[in-house]
Each structure stands twice: as structure tokens, then as C-alpha cells.
Amino acid sequence: MEKSTKDKILDVALELFSQKGYKGTSIRMISGKVGIRESAIYNHFKNKEDILDTIVSSLASSSLSLLISQKPINEFALKGKSFLREFAASFKLLSYDNKSEKFFRFMMIELMQSKKIREIFFNDFHKSHLKILSQAFFIMMQEGMIHSSDPMLMAQEFLSPLFFYRMQATILRIDKENSSQVATLFEKHIDFFWEMISTG
Amino acid sequence: MEKSTKDKILDVALELFSQKGYKGTSIRMISGKVGIRESAIYNHFKNKEDILDTIVSSLASSSLSLLISQKPINEFALKGKSFLREFAASFKLLSYDNKSEKFFRFMMIELMQSKKIREIFFNDFHKSHLKILSQAFFIMMQEGMIHSSDPMLMAQEFLSPLFFYRMQATILRIDKENSSQVATLFEKHIDFFWEMISTG
DNA sequence: GTCTATACCCTGATAGAC
DNA sequence: GTCTATCAGGGTATAGAC
Numbered sequence: 001m002e003k004s005t006k007d008k009i010l011d012v013a014l015e016l017f018s019q020k021g022y023k024g025t026s027i028r029m030i031s032g033k034v035g036i037r038e039s040a041i042y043n044h045f046k047n048k049e050d051i052l053d054t055i056v057s058s059l060a061s062s063s064l065s066l067l068i069s070q071k072p073i074n075e076f077a078l079k080g081k082s083f084l085r086e087f088a089a090s091f092k093l094l095s096y097d098n099k100s101e102k103f104f105r106f107m108m109i110e111l112m113q114s115k116k117i118r119e120i121f122f123n124d125f126h127k128s129h130l131k132i133l134s135q136a137f138f139i140m141m142q143e144g145m146i147h148s149s150d151p152m153l154m155a156q157e158f159l160s161p162l163f164f165y166r167m168q169a170t171i172l173r174i175d176k177e178n179s180s181q182v183a184t185l186f187e188k189h190i191d192f193f194w195e196m197i198s199t200g
Numbered sequence: 201m202e203k204s205t206k207d208k209i210l211d212v213a214l215e216l217f218s219q220k221g222y223k224g225t226s227i228r229m230i231s232g233k234v235g236i237r238e239s240a241i242y243n244h245f246k247n248k249e250d251i252l253d254t255i256v257s258s259l260a261s262s263s264l265s266l267l268i269s270q271k272p273i274n275e276f277a278l279k280g281k282s283f284l285r286e287f288a289a290s291f292k293l294l295s296y297d298n299k300s301e302k303f304f305r306f307m308m309i310e311l312m313q314s315k316k317i318r319e320i321f322f323n324d325f326h327k328s329h330l331k332i333l334s335q336a337f338f339i340m341m342q343e344g345m346i347h348s349s350d351p352m353l354m355a356q357e358f359l360s361p362l363f364f365y366r367m368q369a370t371i372l373r374i375d376k377e378n379s380s381q382v383a384t385l386f387e388k389h390i391d392f393f394w395e396m397i398s399t400g
Numbered sequence: 401g402t403c404t405a406t407a408c409c410c411t412g413a414t415a416g417a418c
Numbered sequence: 419g420t421c422t423a424t425c426a427g428g429g430t431a432t433a434g435a436c
Contacts, residue, residue, distance in 0.1 A: 005401080020313060023224050026429060039432080040402050048430070105312045111371060112305045113220060118371055126368075153388050161360035171311060171318055188353050196396035205419080227412060239414080240420050248412070403436075410429070418421075 006044045008034045013051045014059075018102035021109040022052055059103045060120050073132065077139035080146075081194045085187075087133070088162055092186045095166045105170060130155045146197040154197065161189045206244045208234045213251045214259075218302035221309040222252055259303040260320050273332065277339035280346075281394045285387075287333070288362055292386040295366045304370060330355045346397040354397065361389045 003011075012033045016025040027048055031038045045051045076083045094100045107125075110117040133155035140146045165185045172179040203211075212233045216225040227248055231238045245251045276283045294300045307325075310317040333355035340346045365385045372379040 018312070021221065021223075021309075023221075024313070027431085028429075036401090037403060038430080039404085042431070043401055109221075109309060109312050112218070112309050112374065113224070115375060118375065121371070149392065150388075153385075153392060156365075156385060157361055157389065157392055160364035161357055163364055164360035165356075171321070174312065175315060175318065185353070185356060188350075189357065192349065192353060192357055226410075228410080236419090237421060238412080239422085242413070243419055401436105403434100405433085405435100407432080408430090411427080412425105414425080415423085416421100417423100418419105 005034065005036065005040075009041060009044055009051065010055060010058075014055050014099065014102050014106070017052070017055070018105040018109075021106070022048075022114075055103075056116075056120065059099060060124050073135045074139060077136035078143065080140060081190065081198070083136060084158070084194060085190050088186050088190050091162045091166065092183070095169050101170065104166070105174075108167070108170075126159075129159055133158055144199060147199060149197075158193055161193075162186065165189065205234065205236065205240075209241060209244055209251065210255060210258075214255050214299065214302050214306070217252070217255070218305040218309075221306070222314075255303075256316075256320065259299060260324050273335045274339060277336035278343065280340060281390065281398070283336060284358070284394060285390050288386050288390050291362045291366065292383070295369050301370065301373075304366070305374075308367070308370075326359075329359055333358055344399060347399060349397075358393055361393075362386065365389065 009030060013025070013030050016029055016033070019025075027038050027041055030051075031041050041051075045054070076086075079086075095104065107117055107121060111121055130152065134151040137146065137149075137151040137154045137158075141148050141151065165182055169179045169182045172182060209230060213225070213230050216229055216233070219225075227238050227241055230251075231241050241251075245254070276286075279286075295304065307317055307321060311321055330352065334351040337346065337349075337351040337354045337358075341348050341351065365382055369379045369382045372382060
């Protein structure tokens with residue numbers, strides 16, 4: 001199965017967008033890497049923005065929240081520390097998934113420049129994670145598994161390091177520097193956090 | 201005291217760089233906002249990159265670490281929670297300082313695109329904060345003020361939310377949305393964190 | 401679906417008059 | 419120190435042949 005030209009364009013565009021941002025990537029560069037002329041791009045996409053929109057709408061909704069929100073949250077929350085471990089593992093895995101990683105890099109570049117990306121970041125990315133986590137912490141509190149506190153604050157406090165460690169790992173890997181030390185922080189975060197909140 | 205043309209150029213350039221990034225800002229836009237012709241820019245700076253370098257070298261070293269590393273770290277660390285409160289307050293204040301805020305936005309845009317900015321982020325920004333915090337936590341552990349743990353991990357766990365909350369506040373303010381809810385997170389973070397680590 | 405050719409705009413930068 | 423004039427290069431996009 002050969003990849004269609006359209007898919008090749010999308011792959012190359014995501015690659016370049018994640019390295020140089022939207023404005024820093026030219027139709028010329030995309031077509032050159034795909035192996036066609038600039039004008040041939042316009043047989044597949046209306047214009048440059050159309051390429052971007054296609055990529056964004058296919059990658060915007062976080063695969064993490066989809067993964068978890070399949071079943072009712074109770075089943076997960078009652079697993080306590082294991083739930084947090086699984087959540088963090090999914091989060092960490094995303095930074096090793098090729099497309100997710102590239103989209104994350106692109107999102108970071110555009111976050112301060114594009115309102116559309118900011119909305120995706122908050123709605124699809126951030127809020128959906130906070131919702132799952134705060135619900136889970138609420139249940140854990142009810143069950144007496146963890147100390148009582150504001151579940152939403154706890155969710156923020158739990159999620160922030162995961163985001164920051166992912167960002168650090170991404171940055172280090174750009175320069176092909178060793179990111180294994182940062183990678184261990186994901187697991188250490190779980191141990192540290194659980195140690196602090198658990199009633200055990 | 202009138203501002204010199206050179207300073208006007210630097211101010212306008214930082215403003216635009218923080219909104220559109222380095223590549224997205226043209227000499228024409230800068231000169232236009234300053235009120236001179238493109239060519240007049242070159243009487244003050246060798247080229248576009250020279251403008252950037254001047255800005256970066258004047259804003260790179262975080263004012264926060266300078267503020268704190270004046271005195272030996274012991275004096276601060278022994279204050280326990282108050283030290284953390286002061287640290288977070290300085291961190292929060294930076295996001296309300298006009299130039300610091302603009303430089304932060306610029307740094308976020310360029311983090312995935314420029315190796316130079318990545319080095320500044322890690323060396324001037326991140327590592328210096330981690331060093332201060334880990335030293336402070338180490339002292340607090342010795343004094344029995346907080347539970348024993350890995351001081352560097354604790355520093356990472358303490359700093360990550362501060363960074364993430366600052367980033368959220370910055371993003372919200374771009375769209376002129378209400379950031380007061382995020383602003384309270386800085387203080388809540390201190391209470392939450394201290395509650396967890398203190399032996400009291 | 402891809403090509404050549406072309407239109408037109410924006411970019412950073414320089415030369416030389418004032 | 420600022421201006422006008424000018425340049426080469428790269429940007430998006432379209433028309434029309436194959």
C-alpha cells in the first residue's frame with residue numbers, strides 16, 4: 001500500500017510545522033520534501049491554511065482522554081495509585097508517539113500566537129484531563145483513600161509536573177540530548193505525590 | 201528624558217517578537233511602529249539578528265534568581281514556608297512585569313525552534329531556580345522542618361506547577377480573559393505543598 | 401495529477417543624497 | 419541619523435499545457 005500524495009503532504013507538513021511553526025514553513029519546502037512542485041499542492045488542498053486545518057482536526061482531541069473516558073471513572077479511581085500510574089504512563093507514552101510528539105511541539109510554538117491553538121490547548125487538552133483527574137480524586141477522597149482537599153486543586157497540582165516533564169523531555173530530544181533523567185521523573189512524580197496524599 | 205531611537209527600536213521589537221516570534225516580525229513592522237524607515241534601523245543595529253541578541257542578552261538572566269542569590273541560601277531556607285511563599289510571589293510577580301512577561305512569551309514561541317533559546321531556558325532560567333530550591337529543601341530537611349526526600353525531586357515538583365500556572369496566566373491574558381482564578385493557584389500551591397512536606 | 405510559466409507581494413539589506 | 423531608491427530572494431497562489 002503506497003501512501004497517497006495527500007497523506008505524504010500531511011506527514012511532511014506536520015514534520016515541518018513542528019520544527020519551524022506555521023509561518024516558518026513554506027509551501028515550497030513542503031512540496032520539495034514530498035517531491036512535487038508547489039502548484040501540485042493546490043490539487044489536494046485549497047491553500048496553506050487548509051493543510052493546517054486538516055492536521056489540527058485529525059490530531060486535536062487528545063488520545064489520552066479518549067483512552068480513559070471509555071469506561072465510567074469509578075472503576076479507574078478505585079485503583080488509587082495504580083490509576084495515577086496508568087494516567088502518567090499514558091501521558092509519558094504520548095511524548096514517544098511520533099505524531100503526538102510533533103503535534104505537541106507545534107502546539108507549543110503556536111500557543112502564544114494563535115487563538116485557535118490556545119482554545120484547543122485549554123478545551124481538548126487541559127480541561128479534559130483536569131476533569132478526569134478531579135473526578136478521580138473526589139472519589140478517592142470519598143473512599144478515604146487520600147486526604148481531603150480541593151479535588152480540582154489536587155488535579156492541577158498532579159497534572160502540572162506531568163506537563164512540565166513532558167515539555168522538558170521534548171526539548172531535550174530536539175537537540176538529541178539524553179532525556180532519560182527526565183523520563184524517570186514521571187514515575188518519581190507518582191511515588192512522591194501518592195506518598196503525600198494517601199492516608200495509608 | 202526622551203527615549204533614544206535605539207531604545208524605541210528595542211521596545212517595539214520585544215513587543216512584536218513576543219506576539220509573532222522572530223521570523224514573524226519584519227524590519228518593516230518594527231520601523232513602522234517606531235516611526236522611521238526600514239533603512240534607518242541599520243544605523244542602530246547591524247541586522248535583524250543584532251536586535252534580537254541585544255534584547256536577549258539584556259533580559260536572559262532571570263531577575264528572580266538574582267534577587268534571591270544575593271544572600272547565603274541558609275537565611276532564606278530557615279524561614280520554611282515563608283521562603284516558599286516569597287519564591288512563588290517573585291515568580292508570580294514576574295508574570296506581571298511588562299518586559300519579563302514579553303520575554304517569557306517570546307521564549308515560549310522560540311523554545312522549540314531555537315537552540316540558543318533552549319540553552320537560555322535550561323541554564324539561566326530552569327537550572328538556577330532548581331539549584332536554589334534544592335539547596336533550600338536540603339537545609340529544611342536537615343533542620344527537620346520537612347520530611348526527608350530527594351531535594352532535587354522536591355525542587356522539580358515544587359517548581360513545575362509554578363511554571364505551568366505562569367504559562368496559563370500568560371495565555372489567558374493574551375486573549376484578555378480572566379486570569380484571576382489561575383492567579384490564586386500560586387498561593388494555593390504553597391499551602392498545598394507545604395501541608396504535604398512539613399513535619400509540623 | 402503534475403508540470404511550466406507567471407503574477408504579485410513581502411522580506412532583509414545596501415547605496416547614496418541630504 | 420534619516421531619507422529615497424533599489425535590489426535579489428523567497429513567499430502564496432493561479433492559468434493553462436500535457
